Amino acid sequence: MTMDIALVAGGAGFIGSHLCRALSERGFEVICLDNLQTSRVSNLDSLADLPRYSFVEADIVAPLPQAVLDKADRITRIYNCACAASPPQYQADPEHTMLTNVVGTHHLLRLAEQTGARFLLTSTSEVYGDPEVHPQVEGYRGWVSCTGPRACYDEGKRAAEAMTFDYARMKRAEVRVARIFNTYGPHMHPDDGRVVSNLVCQALRGEPITIYGDGSQTRSFCYVSDMVEGLIRLMESDIDGTEPVNLGNPQEFTIGELLSKVLAIVPSDGGVTHHDLPQDDPRRRRPDIARARSLLGWEPRVALDDGLPQTARWFARELGATLPLAVAAE
Template sequence: MAKRILVSGGAGFIGSHLCTKLVQDGNDVICLDNFFTGAKKNVEHLIGYTNFEIVRHDVIDPFRAEVDEIYNLACPASPIHYQYDPIQTTKTSVYGALNMLGLAKRVRAKILQASTSEVYGDPEVHPQPEEYWGNVNPIGIRSCYDEGKRCAETLFMDYRRQHNLRIKIVRIFNTYGPKMLAHDGRVVSNFILQALNNQVITIYGDGQQTRSFQYIDDLIEGMVKMMDTEDNFTGPVNMGNPVEFTILELAQKIIKLTNSKSEIVFLPLPHDDPKQRKPDISLAKEKLNWEPTIQLEEGLLKMIEYFTKNHIQ
């Protein structure tokens, strides 16, 4: 049965893929976005569908609609964008969560929070299970995002305890794919652009820090599965690819796949940059029967094709 679904941040990288999936499944979808990092072109292929509408709105202000489900994705996710206006970033995470939770409470909608692996900070436990409380600097340059997302999780759990709201929380690890902003400072898009243009590939630190890279299609499947779970299961649930790579390995793989002449240069590591990041996805396997199926090389080839086809420089 078709549902009426609100996606805040729906014109962003993840949000636009989610809107596409939900529309194609026959749901009525409202895409909410202020277009700070989202873009209309990300959802232009959906304009004209009778079950899709797009609304310019900032989630720090209340929004009213009659909906069955809400996916709360609104927040800049790359360091360049969330550090550009850190106070606004915290407002988006905290006020945005409050306003979406308030809407869910009024209309008794089920609501999912797109949280992040950044809630684990620079982890001292590896890989990171959901039970780990994290190692986060509360006053650093990344805190606006890290602590904003942690506070949003707190609000979701308190609305659950205080108002019996039907909530879901997913913690998203590094995700990549088509429609990523080209110059947002995230490592996969950075390396691909540099390689395609035969520019030097810039690695911060010695390149031995690790990340786990999840293709966007796997994440979208996991989020929809999470929303469809029984009401007594709230999460949080890690969503990421547990196959771990060093940043140096990623750069070398991208150079090979693009036949690039790029050389690698090493620059100082940014403050509070995590040394390792890898999800424990045991809970997602158990509760959602979910795990990533698209491995790094396959996903990178799709993203390289997208950047090449769209002449992204």
């Protein structure tokens, strides 16, 4: 029996690897496409037991490989999760970041046009920049620096959105666009530079914990299982796809509050060091998810107090570190 194929570009990444498993559990054959530039091979190892799964090492900046094209007639879903997502990673090669978002998205949209597959772009809350509107609604046009060090990612995603919506308006492809807010959980890279992995891993290693600014800036943290559920619901929804949908947890915390929660799970005597805020770093970040609630019936279920211990246990195993018995035994 032939099965529909879901192509996940960036499938070896943090969210992508969870998405590959969830799609397999829903009956899709899954092709994981990744260049392994910022992904972890251990994420691929976690997918090795999946039935009807294959991995193709390739970069979507280049023309799509024959291993994908050979199965194109059965591809019905294309998830574009490809692109480094943390500032240290995407700023390390800004040219490639921009090309991934623009040229890579173009290659995948062309595949969607040729096959009739539905296409989902994982965009980002970074399209709102350092927002002047709070919480951020999809209609807000953002406050983005187009010349700063984050522009390769922020503007790259904005360009990817523009191209995706143009394909929809021209009836060339059926599309969906998710604007993802801060997401955390197992399969994150311990050294990816994002705030949850930074704080948890520094605490586990007994290192000085880095706080940028005074810790009063805010973020909203969505556990990865909730995010994956939102992405799949968006892909499978009957919306017309011509508007973006925020996906994130609307519970807002200061970085100082996050640190307190981390230290309650992973006590550390490494102390705290304060550094200047990075250029163009958003001061506040919180999604308005009314559209996701209305159109998808979706909202996050995993509270930060529940997701953080699960994340800390996973990082502890990855790093060979020890957690307090009460946390480790849960």
